[in-house]
Amino acid sequence: MGALSGSVTVRRYLVRGEKPKDSGRIVKGARAHALVPIDPRGDAEKVCGWACMDDPDDLDLTAERMFHGPTVALAVRVDTLTAPAAVVKRLVAERLKATGRRANRAEKIAAKAEVKKTLRGRYLPVTRAYDLVWQTDTDLAFMWSHSKRINEMAVDLFFKSFGLELVPNGPLFVAGRGAIPAGLPATPEMILGFPGMPGRAVDGEDGDGAEDEDFSEVADA
């Protein structure tokens, strides 16, 4: 499920900061942070970088592949190379047992690191790709995932690549500039329950005096 097909699950962002003046700089920023595949001989367990949206296996980012009019289409690709935890646990236990004595903490950590390193060559990285669409004309970005971790990775990658911040487009921005006055309190009845209703958290009336608050001037602005 992504930007090009299937049902849509997106998190929306406002793009903040000074946008690059020409598309070449955007392509350059993306290419500079294109995914570098995991080297099984190295130590990295997880890498993250840009890939082409229409084919996340393709890391050759060009203007033709990225730009659809004013819209930039990319994929945030995350590769992970880890051996299954149960296999690591079993092999570490076997290794420690072979020493014939009770291992201390440092020995356990060293054995685990060694087992993980040995196993790296036997497994292939798991690849996941999440679409990201940036509308440069409206300064909006759409990330095709609701996962907090993936969204944090995307925000970080976007900033490193383009020097621009992705700000979640929540109720404050949906309402419009200045529509929600600062300090607007929550409605008591919608937290504590409505007076006289079964299961209400507190007794008595609430919201007393709240009717005197008028924020309409701000809302009309």
Add this chain to the structure above:
Amino acid sequence: MPKLVEKTNPEDELEDYAFLGREFMSWLLFRVARGEATFEDDQGELSFAFGGRIRLAGPAGDVSDAVLKGSSPSTSIELYAGLGAGRSVREAEMRIARGEREFRFTLIAETLDVRTVKLPSTLKDEGDDRLADRMALLEELESCVRTAFQAFIKERTRPVWQRSVIPEMRAWLAERLKLD
């Protein structure tokens, strides 16, 4: 007046004005029940309806989360009881109809993000136009949600909210729960 200490997931508090998203969902349920969930923007009228799944959550009590599923959870006694007791809608399956088009999706209250959106089938098959077409439809859906949310904010920031809307919501819940 009791002091308000809203207990929510710490993650929720990172979202800006998440409580307004939750209040918006309760207000929308109320408007749908009264047959007043039709709004108008520069492209014409659009109407909201709730679908077959609603997730409620509350700050306290024996039940913190409740998922209501069925043919019409938005008119269920469980929903009225939950809202009356101070629980709020965290996400709900919804439909928006605009002319012959219908969007089906799940709306997340705290962020107003959408999930599992089924876009209307007015799309071309392949090629560059596909992304543009899908983004245009997604923007249309965003615009519909924005229109309804802005209508809510207009009521929410005026004295009419506490003077009329909240008492009317209470009366609606009491009537459905056969109280008073």
